[in-house]
Amino acid sequence: MKQKKYHWQPELSMAIISWSCTFAILFMSLILTLEYTRPYLVSNIVLAVFFVFALLGLNRYFKLSEQGVVIHYLLPIRKKRLRFERIQTIIVGTKSIKIVSDDFSSGSSMFIMPKKQRDGLIEALNKETSFSGKVIYDDQLKLGEYE
Known part of the structure; x- marks a missing residue:
């Protein structure tokens, strides 16, 4: 089975x-x-x-594995693996998602995603039995972390 990639961009200032x-x-x-x-x-x-x-720049994507989410960044050596049980909350906005986990140095990270990619990722995460985090829908979530 081919794994699906869910493409994302960094928070707005870094993407620009x-x-x-x-x-x-x-x-x-x-x-x-x-x-x-x-x-x-x-x-x-x-x-x-x-x-x-x-x-x-187009090489940024999420990929789901059996243990968790693999986040591919701009440079291939910065690949990050998040275990499902380490993800506390996923906040879904209109154009972005924010993942809250202790594995990030700042406690959370923002990812800009198109609606189709975002909805596909959330649906795939909800199907995972080992994913125990909360998914919160917040239309007020901004594109930048510091707004």
Whole structure:
């Protein structure tokens, strides 16, 4: 059985910063391309760097395992495993979820998710028998942690 991936983005300020830097690399490549009328090695290398950063930016997702939730971050070495029994509360907002667990250094973490991905993750978590945390729906949940 293929495991389903539930894609997410970091809280709003970090998402804006990371995607702005990624698209700045694309614009640099396009500017370098305009300098020459034929393919130019430097602009192609910068364009390749853009694609690497874009793929890394899309590499953020949740994956459910038998023991818990595996959270994949921008860098593959930062992968985090949360056991189901360590998740205390999941607060579901209109555009994001907030997971409260002692495994996070700040006690909780915010994830921006599209509605379809968010609902699919909550439904899959509710089907898990070892998941004992509370799921709270809060329409007032903001996109940023510090709002």
